[in-house]
Amino acid sequence: MKQELIERFIRYVKVNTQSDPNSHTCPSTQGQWELARMLVEELKAIGMEDVTIDDNGYVMATLPANTDKNVPVIGFLAHMDTAPEFTGANVNPQIIEQYDGGDIVLNKEQGIILSPNDFPELAHYKGHTLITTDGTTLLGADDKAGIAEIMTAMNYLIQHPEIKHGKVRVAFTPDEEIGRGPHKFDVAKFGAQFAYTVDGGPLGELEYESFNAAEAKITIKGKNVHPGTAKGKMINSIKIAMEFQQQLPAHEAPEHTEGYEGFYHLLSFQGSVEETKLHYIIRDFDREQFEARKAKMKEIAASLAQKYGNDRITLEINDQYYNMREKIEPVRHIVDIAHEAMTNLGIEPKVKPIRGGTDGSQLSYMGLPTPNIFAGGENFHGRYEYISADNMVKAAEVIVEIIKLFEQKAS
Numbered sequence: 001m002k003q004e005l006i007e008r009f010i011r012y013v014k015v016n017t018q019s020d021p022n023s024h025t026c027p028s029t030q031g032q033w034e035l036a037r038m039l040v041e042e043l044k045a046i047g048m049e050d051v052t053i054d055d056n057g058y059v060m061a062t063l064p065a066n067t068d069k070n071v072p073v074i075g076f077l078a079h080m081d082t083a084p085e086f087t088g089a090n091v092n093p094q095i096i097e098q099y100d101g102g103d104i105v106l107n108k109e110q111g112i113i114l115s116p117n118d119f120p121e122l123a124h125y126k127g128h129t130l131i132t133t134d135g136t137t138l139l140g141a142d143d144k145a146g147i148a149e150i151m152t153a154m155n156y157l158i159q160h161p162e163i164k165h166g167k168v169r170v171a172f173t174p175d176e177e178i179g180r181g182p183h184k185f186d187v188a189k190f191g192a193q194f195a196y197t198v199d200g201g202p203l204g205e206l207e208y209e210s211f212n213a214a215e216a217k218i219t220i221k222g223k224n225v226h227p228g229t230a231k232g233k234m235i236n237s238i239k240i241a242m243e244f245q246q247q248l249p250a251h252e253a254p255e256h257t258e259g260y261e262g263f264y265h266l267l268s269f270q271g272s273v274e275e276t277k278l279h280y281i282i283r284d285f286d287r288e289q290f291e292a293r294k295a296k297m298k299e300i301a302a303s304l305a306q307k308y309g310n311d312r313i314t315l316e317i318n319d320q321y322y323n324m325r326e327k328i329e330p331v332r333h334i335v336d337i338a339h340e341a342m343t344n345l346g347i348e349p350k351v352k353p354i355r356g357g358t359d360g361s362q363l364s365y366m367g368l369p370t371p372n373i374f375a376g377g378e379n380f381h382g383r384y385e386y387i388s389a390d391n392m393v394k395a396a397e398v399i400v401e402i403i404k405l406f407e408q409k410a411s
Protein backbone atom coordinates (compact mmCIF):
# COMPACT_ATOMS: atom_id res chain seq x y z
CA MET A 1 0.00 0.00 0.00
CA LYS A 2 2.85 2.35 0.86
CA GLN A 3 4.49 2.20 -2.57
CA GLU A 4 1.14 2.68 -4.26
CA LEU A 5 0.45 5.74 -2.11
CA ILE A 6 3.83 7.27 -2.81
CA GLU A 7 3.47 6.77 -6.55
CA ARG A 8 -0.01 8.24 -6.69
CA PHE A 9 0.91 11.15 -4.47
CA ILE A 10 3.97 12.06 -6.53
CA ARG A 11 1.98 11.87 -9.74
CA TYR A 12 -0.62 14.29 -8.31
CA VAL A 13 1.76 16.84 -6.81
CA LYS A 14 3.53 17.22 -10.13
CA VAL A 15 0.42 18.82 -11.59
CA ASN A 16 0.30 22.48 -10.64
CA THR A 17 -3.17 23.04 -9.19
CA GLN A 18 -2.61 26.27 -7.28
CA SER A 19 -5.98 28.02 -7.05
CA ASP A 20 -6.46 31.69 -7.82
CA PRO A 21 -8.84 33.90 -5.81
CA ASN A 22 -8.88 36.49 -8.62
CA SER A 23 -10.22 34.05 -11.17
CA HIS A 24 -13.97 33.85 -11.71
CA THR A 25 -14.01 30.44 -13.38
CA CYS A 26 -14.60 27.12 -11.65
CA PRO A 27 -12.14 25.57 -11.22
CA SER A 28 -10.21 28.79 -10.84
CA THR A 29 -7.19 27.43 -12.70
CA GLN A 30 -6.51 25.14 -15.68
CA GLY A 31 -4.17 22.87 -13.73
CA GLN A 32 -7.10 21.63 -11.69
CA TRP A 33 -8.78 20.43 -14.90
CA GLU A 34 -5.64 18.53 -15.74
CA LEU A 35 -5.59 16.76 -12.38
CA ALA A 36 -9.35 16.19 -12.48
CA ARG A 37 -9.09 14.40 -15.82
CA MET A 38 -6.18 12.33 -14.58
CA LEU A 39 -8.25 11.27 -11.55
CA VAL A 40 -11.22 10.34 -13.74
CA GLU A 41 -8.98 7.96 -15.70
CA GLU A 42 -7.54 6.47 -12.52
CA LEU A 43 -10.94 5.95 -10.94
CA LYS A 44 -12.07 4.09 -14.06
CA ALA A 45 -8.85 2.11 -14.19
CA ILE A 46 -9.19 0.78 -10.64
CA GLY A 47 -12.80 -0.25 -11.35
CA MET A 48 -14.90 2.47 -9.74
CA GLU A 49 -18.37 2.98 -11.20
CA ASP A 50 -20.42 6.05 -12.22
CA VAL A 51 -17.25 8.05 -12.70
CA THR A 52 -18.30 11.58 -13.64
CA ILE A 53 -16.78 15.01 -14.09
CA ASP A 54 -19.13 17.96 -14.35
CA ASP A 55 -18.81 21.37 -16.03
CA ASN A 56 -17.22 22.82 -12.90
CA GLY A 57 -14.54 20.18 -12.54
CA TYR A 58 -16.11 18.18 -9.69
CA VAL A 59 -15.12 14.52 -9.96
CA MET A 60 -17.39 11.87 -8.44
CA ALA A 61 -17.37 8.07 -8.40
CA THR A 62 -19.05 5.11 -6.73
CA LEU A 63 -17.84 2.00 -5.03
CA PRO A 64 -20.98 -0.18 -5.21
CA ALA A 65 -22.17 -2.06 -2.14
CA ASN A 66 -21.30 -5.75 -1.90
CA THR A 67 -23.65 -6.54 0.96
CA ASP A 68 -27.42 -6.88 1.30
CA LYS A 69 -27.40 -5.07 4.63
CA ASN A 70 -29.00 -1.67 4.83
CA VAL A 71 -25.85 0.42 5.16
CA PRO A 72 -26.01 4.22 4.85
CA VAL A 73 -24.23 5.68 1.81
CA ILE A 74 -21.09 7.45 3.01
CA GLY A 75 -18.75 9.71 1.12
CA PHE A 76 -15.10 10.71 1.18
CA LEU A 77 -13.85 14.00 -0.19
CA ALA A 78 -10.54 15.65 -0.88
CA HIS A 79 -9.66 18.84 -2.70
CA MET A 80 -7.51 19.10 -5.80
CA ASP A 81 -6.20 22.64 -5.48
CA THR A 82 -3.23 23.92 -3.50
CA ALA A 83 -2.90 27.20 -1.61
CA PRO A 84 -2.61 30.46 -3.58
CA GLU A 85 -0.02 31.91 -1.17
CA PHE A 86 2.91 29.73 -2.26
CA THR A 87 3.91 28.40 -5.64
CA GLY A 88 2.82 24.92 -6.64
CA ALA A 89 4.59 24.93 -10.01
CA ASN A 90 7.32 22.38 -10.71
CA VAL A 91 6.98 20.56 -7.41
CA ASN A 92 9.96 18.27 -7.15
CA PRO A 93 9.35 15.93 -4.22
CA GLN A 94 12.18 14.25 -2.40
CA ILE A 95 11.86 10.94 -0.62
CA ILE A 96 13.77 10.32 2.58
CA GLU A 97 13.78 6.66 3.56
CA GLN A 98 14.26 5.76 7.23
CA TYR A 99 14.38 9.36 8.44
CA ASP A 100 17.11 9.61 11.05
CA GLY A 101 15.63 12.48 13.08
CA GLY A 102 18.19 15.06 11.96
CA ASP A 103 18.29 18.04 9.60
CA ILE A 104 16.92 17.51 6.10
CA VAL A 105 18.61 19.57 3.42
CA LEU A 106 15.79 20.63 1.13
CA ASN A 107 17.93 22.78 -1.11
CA LYS A 108 21.70 22.81 -0.98
CA GLU A 109 22.27 25.82 -3.24
CA GLN A 110 19.80 28.01 -1.39
CA GLY A 111 20.66 26.62 2.02
CA ILE A 112 17.08 25.64 2.85
CA ILE A 113 16.92 23.15 5.68
CA LEU A 114 14.02 21.40 7.34
CA SER A 115 15.31 21.12 10.88
CA PRO A 116 13.91 19.63 14.10
CA ASN A 117 15.22 22.81 15.78
CA ASP A 118 12.53 24.77 13.97
CA PHE A 119 9.99 21.96 13.68
CA PRO A 120 10.30 19.77 16.79
CA GLU A 121 7.43 17.53 15.69
CA LEU A 122 9.89 16.01 13.19
CA ALA A 123 10.98 13.84 16.12
CA HIS A 124 7.76 11.80 15.74
CA TYR A 125 8.86 10.71 12.30
CA LYS A 126 12.11 8.95 13.10
CA GLY A 127 12.29 5.80 10.98
CA HIS A 128 9.49 6.93 8.65
CA THR A 129 9.60 7.45 4.90
CA LEU A 130 9.20 11.21 4.51
CA ILE A 131 8.28 13.13 1.38
CA THR A 132 9.48 16.74 1.30
CA THR A 133 9.80 19.58 -1.20
CA ASP A 134 13.04 20.76 -2.78
CA GLY A 135 12.66 23.99 -0.81
CA THR A 136 11.35 26.11 -3.68
CA THR A 137 7.65 25.17 -3.74
CA LEU A 138 4.98 23.86 -1.45
CA LEU A 139 4.41 20.11 -1.52
CA GLY A 140 0.66 19.87 -1.95
CA ALA A 141 0.08 17.19 0.68
CA ASP A 142 -2.82 19.53 1.41
CA ASP A 143 -4.74 17.89 -0.05
CA LYS A 144 -3.28 15.56 -2.65
CA ALA A 145 -2.41 13.22 0.21
CA GLY A 146 -6.16 13.01 0.85
CA ILE A 147 -6.80 12.18 -2.80
CA ALA A 148 -4.09 9.51 -2.86
CA GLU A 149 -5.41 7.98 0.37
CA ILE A 150 -9.01 7.83 -0.82
CA MET A 151 -7.98 6.42 -4.19
CA THR A 152 -5.76 3.80 -2.56
CA ALA A 153 -8.45 2.81 -0.03
CA MET A 154 -10.94 2.34 -2.88
CA ASN A 155 -8.47 0.23 -4.82
CA TYR A 156 -7.83 -1.85 -1.70
CA LEU A 157 -11.54 -2.54 -1.23
CA ILE A 158 -11.94 -3.44 -4.92
CA GLN A 159 -8.99 -5.85 -4.60
CA HIS A 160 -10.46 -7.35 -1.42
CA PRO A 161 -14.09 -8.20 -2.21
CA GLU A 162 -14.20 -10.35 0.93
CA ILE A 163 -14.45 -7.09 2.90
CA LYS A 164 -18.16 -6.29 3.03
CA HIS A 165 -19.30 -2.71 2.69
CA GLY A 166 -22.20 -0.47 1.72
CA LYS A 167 -22.19 1.97 -1.17
CA VAL A 168 -19.37 4.49 -0.96
CA ARG A 169 -19.20 7.74 -2.88
CA VAL A 170 -16.02 9.71 -3.45
CA ALA A 171 -15.54 13.25 -4.72
CA PHE A 172 -12.53 15.32 -5.64
CA THR A 173 -13.34 19.02 -5.56
CA PRO A 174 -11.77 22.25 -6.80
CA ASP A 175 -10.89 25.53 -5.07
CA GLU A 176 -11.08 24.64 -1.39
CA GLU A 177 -8.19 26.97 -0.60
CA ILE A 178 -10.12 29.97 -1.87
CA GLY A 179 -13.23 28.99 0.07
CA ARG A 180 -15.28 27.96 -2.94
CA GLY A 181 -14.94 24.18 -2.72
CA PRO A 182 -18.57 23.43 -1.94
CA HIS A 183 -20.09 26.31 -3.92
CA LYS A 184 -20.96 24.18 -6.91
CA PHE A 185 -20.96 20.82 -5.16
CA ASP A 186 -24.09 18.91 -6.10
CA VAL A 187 -25.13 17.34 -2.79
CA ALA A 188 -28.16 15.60 -4.33
CA LYS A 189 -26.11 14.06 -7.12
CA PHE A 190 -23.47 12.93 -4.63
CA GLY A 191 -26.24 11.17 -2.78
CA ALA A 192 -24.40 10.32 0.45
CA GLN A 193 -25.95 10.61 3.90
CA PHE A 194 -22.68 11.63 5.52
CA ALA A 195 -19.19 12.30 4.32
CA TYR A 196 -15.68 12.83 5.59
CA THR A 197 -13.17 15.26 4.19
CA VAL A 198 -9.70 13.72 4.29
CA ASP A 199 -8.02 17.08 4.67
CA GLY A 200 -6.62 17.27 8.19
CA GLY A 201 -3.02 17.53 9.36
CA PRO A 202 -1.02 15.02 11.40
CA LEU A 203 -1.92 11.47 12.40
CA GLY A 204 -5.09 11.13 14.44
CA GLU A 205 -6.70 14.50 13.71
CA LEU A 206 -10.46 14.34 13.84
CA GLU A 207 -12.43 17.53 13.60
CA TYR A 208 -16.09 18.39 13.62
CA GLU A 209 -16.07 21.93 14.95
CA SER A 210 -15.10 24.94 12.90
CA PHE A 211 -15.35 28.66 13.30
CA ASN A 212 -18.42 30.69 12.48
CA ALA A 213 -16.98 33.12 9.98
CA ALA A 214 -17.82 36.49 8.50
CA GLU A 215 -15.95 39.27 6.81
CA ALA A 216 -16.48 42.98 7.32
CA LYS A 217 -15.57 45.73 4.90
CA ILE A 218 -15.60 49.27 6.15
CA THR A 219 -15.22 52.33 3.95
CA ILE A 220 -14.70 55.72 5.53
CA LYS A 221 -14.98 58.90 3.50
CA GLY A 222 -12.98 61.92 4.61
CA LYS A 223 -12.74 65.46 3.32
CA ASN A 224 -9.39 66.65 2.06
CA VAL A 225 -8.55 70.34 2.29
CA HIS A 226 -5.16 72.06 1.96
CA PRO A 227 -3.55 71.52 5.37
CA GLY A 228 -2.75 75.23 5.64
CA THR A 229 -6.41 76.17 5.59
CA ALA A 230 -7.93 73.01 6.99
CA LYS A 231 -9.04 74.22 10.39
CA GLY A 232 -12.58 73.15 11.09
CA LYS A 233 -12.95 71.73 7.58
CA MET A 234 -10.69 68.74 7.05
CA ILE A 235 -11.95 65.28 7.95
CA ASN A 236 -9.15 62.73 7.93
CA SER A 237 -10.58 59.30 7.13
CA ILE A 238 -7.41 57.54 8.31
CA LYS A 239 -7.93 58.85 11.82
CA ILE A 240 -11.55 57.79 11.91
CA ALA A 241 -10.43 54.33 10.76
CA MET A 242 -7.89 54.23 13.59
CA GLU A 243 -10.67 55.13 16.00
CA PHE A 244 -12.71 52.23 14.66
CA GLN A 245 -9.89 49.76 15.20
CA GLN A 246 -9.14 51.11 18.68
CA GLN A 247 -12.67 50.47 19.85
CA LEU A 248 -12.28 46.76 19.23
CA PRO A 249 -10.93 44.76 22.18
CA ALA A 250 -7.17 44.66 21.58
CA HIS A 251 -6.66 41.16 22.99
CA GLU A 252 -9.35 39.58 20.80
CA ALA A 253 -7.03 39.18 17.84
CA PRO A 254 -5.45 36.10 16.23
CA GLU A 255 -2.07 36.79 17.85
CA HIS A 256 -3.64 36.66 21.32
CA THR A 257 -6.13 33.81 20.98
CA GLU A 258 -6.17 30.01 20.80
CA GLY A 259 -8.40 26.98 21.44
CA TYR A 260 -12.01 28.07 21.52
CA GLU A 261 -11.32 31.81 21.65
CA GLY A 262 -12.70 33.96 18.86
CA PHE A 263 -11.32 37.15 17.35
CA TYR A 264 -11.51 40.15 15.08
CA HIS A 265 -8.71 40.18 12.56
CA LEU A 266 -7.74 43.32 10.70
CA LEU A 267 -6.58 41.93 7.36
CA SER A 268 -5.86 45.16 5.57
CA PHE A 269 -5.93 48.89 6.16
CA GLN A 270 -5.57 51.15 3.14
CA GLY A 271 -6.12 54.81 3.35
CA SER A 272 -5.56 58.43 2.55
CA VAL A 273 -7.18 61.54 4.03
CA GLU A 274 -9.96 61.25 1.48
CA GLU A 275 -10.86 57.58 1.87
CA THR A 276 -9.84 54.63 4.04
CA LYS A 277 -10.86 50.99 3.67
CA LEU A 278 -10.64 48.40 6.42
CA HIS A 279 -11.04 44.71 5.83
CA TYR A 280 -11.70 42.41 8.77
CA ILE A 281 -12.53 38.79 9.33
CA ILE A 282 -14.61 37.80 12.35
CA ARG A 283 -14.31 34.33 13.86
CA ASP A 284 -16.00 32.57 16.78
CA PHE A 285 -16.99 28.99 17.62
CA ASP A 286 -20.04 30.07 19.57
CA ARG A 287 -22.90 31.28 17.40
CA GLU A 288 -24.18 33.82 19.94
CA GLN A 289 -20.73 35.27 20.49
CA PHE A 290 -20.30 35.40 16.75
CA GLU A 291 -23.50 37.41 16.36
CA ALA A 292 -22.37 39.64 19.23
CA ARG A 293 -19.10 40.35 17.45
CA LYS A 294 -20.93 41.42 14.32
CA ALA A 295 -23.26 43.58 16.42
CA LYS A 296 -20.24 45.17 18.11
CA MET A 297 -18.87 46.24 14.74
CA LYS A 298 -22.22 47.73 13.78
CA GLU A 299 -22.34 49.62 17.07
CA ILE A 300 -18.91 51.12 16.55
CA ALA A 301 -19.81 52.13 13.00
CA ALA A 302 -23.04 53.70 14.22
CA SER A 303 -21.31 55.69 16.94
CA LEU A 304 -18.70 56.99 14.48
CA ALA A 305 -21.44 57.85 12.00
CA GLN A 306 -23.13 59.85 14.71
CA LYS A 307 -19.91 61.65 15.50
CA TYR A 308 -18.72 62.38 11.94
CA GLY A 309 -21.85 62.16 9.78
CA ASN A 310 -24.00 59.37 8.48
CA ASP A 311 -22.68 59.24 4.94
CA ARG A 312 -19.05 58.96 6.03
CA ILE A 313 -19.09 55.34 7.13
CA THR A 314 -20.32 52.26 5.34
CA LEU A 315 -20.07 48.83 6.89
CA GLU A 316 -20.74 45.65 4.98
CA ILE A 317 -20.74 42.30 6.78
CA ASN A 318 -21.04 38.97 4.97
CA ASP A 319 -21.27 35.59 6.64
CA GLN A 320 -18.81 33.11 5.13
CA TYR A 321 -19.51 29.80 6.90
CA TYR A 322 -20.77 28.44 10.19
CA ASN A 323 -19.60 26.01 12.83
CA MET A 324 -20.43 22.58 11.45
CA ARG A 325 -20.86 21.20 14.97
CA GLU A 326 -24.48 22.36 14.94
CA LYS A 327 -25.18 20.05 11.98
CA ILE A 328 -22.94 17.18 13.05
CA GLU A 329 -24.07 16.91 16.68
CA PRO A 330 -27.45 15.37 15.66
CA VAL A 331 -25.56 12.63 13.77
CA ARG A 332 -22.81 12.36 16.31
CA HIS A 333 -22.26 8.63 15.56
CA ILE A 334 -20.34 9.56 12.39
CA VAL A 335 -17.69 11.17 14.57
CA ASP A 336 -17.80 8.23 16.99
CA ILE A 337 -17.25 5.77 14.14
CA ALA A 338 -14.20 7.68 12.91
CA HIS A 339 -12.95 7.71 16.50
CA GLU A 340 -13.49 3.96 16.81
CA ALA A 341 -11.80 3.32 13.45
CA MET A 342 -8.66 5.12 14.62
CA THR A 343 -8.65 3.36 18.00
CA ASN A 344 -9.04 -0.03 16.28
CA LEU A 345 -5.90 0.73 14.30
CA GLY A 346 -3.92 1.83 17.35
CA ILE A 347 -4.09 5.51 16.40
CA GLU A 348 -4.83 7.96 19.17
CA PRO A 349 -7.64 10.25 17.94
CA LYS A 350 -6.90 13.93 18.42
CA VAL A 351 -10.23 15.72 18.48
CA LYS A 352 -9.84 19.46 18.30
CA PRO A 353 -11.71 22.47 17.00
CA ILE A 354 -10.53 23.77 13.63
CA ARG A 355 -9.49 27.39 13.92
CA GLY A 356 -10.63 27.90 10.37
CA GLY A 357 -13.08 26.26 8.04
CA THR A 358 -13.07 23.22 5.84
CA ASP A 359 -15.26 22.31 2.94
CA GLY A 360 -17.18 20.37 5.56
CA SER A 361 -18.24 23.57 7.32
CA GLN A 362 -20.20 24.59 4.23
CA LEU A 363 -21.26 21.10 3.16
CA SER A 364 -22.72 20.38 6.59
CA TYR A 365 -25.05 23.35 6.08
CA MET A 366 -25.89 22.17 2.57
CA GLY A 367 -27.32 18.95 4.03
CA LEU A 368 -24.22 16.75 4.02
CA PRO A 369 -22.77 16.47 7.54
CA THR A 370 -19.02 16.25 6.95
CA PRO A 371 -16.40 15.97 9.68
CA ASN A 372 -12.71 16.05 8.78
CA ILE A 373 -10.05 13.38 9.28
CA PHE A 374 -6.28 13.57 9.01
CA ALA A 375 -4.44 13.27 5.72
CA GLY A 376 -1.08 13.25 7.50
CA GLY A 377 0.84 16.30 6.29
CA GLU A 378 2.73 18.92 8.28
CA ASN A 379 3.56 22.60 7.65
CA PHE A 380 0.91 23.17 5.00
CA HIS A 381 1.05 25.97 2.45
CA GLY A 382 4.79 26.50 2.33
CA ARG A 383 8.23 25.20 1.43
CA TYR A 384 8.61 23.23 4.68
CA GLU A 385 5.57 21.10 3.99
CA TYR A 386 6.21 17.36 4.31
CA ILE A 387 4.35 14.13 4.86
CA SER A 388 5.11 10.68 6.18
CA ALA A 389 4.26 7.93 3.71
CA ASP A 390 3.77 5.61 6.71
CA ASN A 391 1.04 7.89 8.03
CA MET A 392 -0.53 8.06 4.59
CA VAL A 393 -0.91 4.30 4.88
CA LYS A 394 -2.61 4.84 8.25
CA ALA A 395 -5.00 7.37 6.73
CA ALA A 396 -5.95 4.97 3.94
CA GLU A 397 -6.47 2.26 6.56
CA VAL A 398 -8.72 4.56 8.58
CA ILE A 399 -10.88 5.11 5.49
CA VAL A 400 -11.18 1.35 4.98
CA GLU A 401 -11.93 0.82 8.68
CA ILE A 402 -14.66 3.48 8.74
CA ILE A 403 -16.30 1.79 5.74
CA LYS A 404 -16.07 -1.60 7.49
CA LEU A 405 -17.56 -0.24 10.72
CA PHE A 406 -20.57 1.24 8.95
CA GLU A 407 -21.25 -2.20 7.47
CA GLN A 408 -20.75 -4.01 10.77
CA LYS A 409 -23.14 -1.71 12.58
CA ALA A 410 -25.87 -2.00 9.94
CA SER A 411 -28.56 -4.63 9.94
Ligand SMILES: [Zn+2]
Pocket residue numbers: 079142143176199
Ligand atom coordinates in the same frame (compact mmCIF):
# COMPACT_ATOMS: atom_id res chain seq x y z
ZN1 LIG B 1 -6.78 21.36 2.62
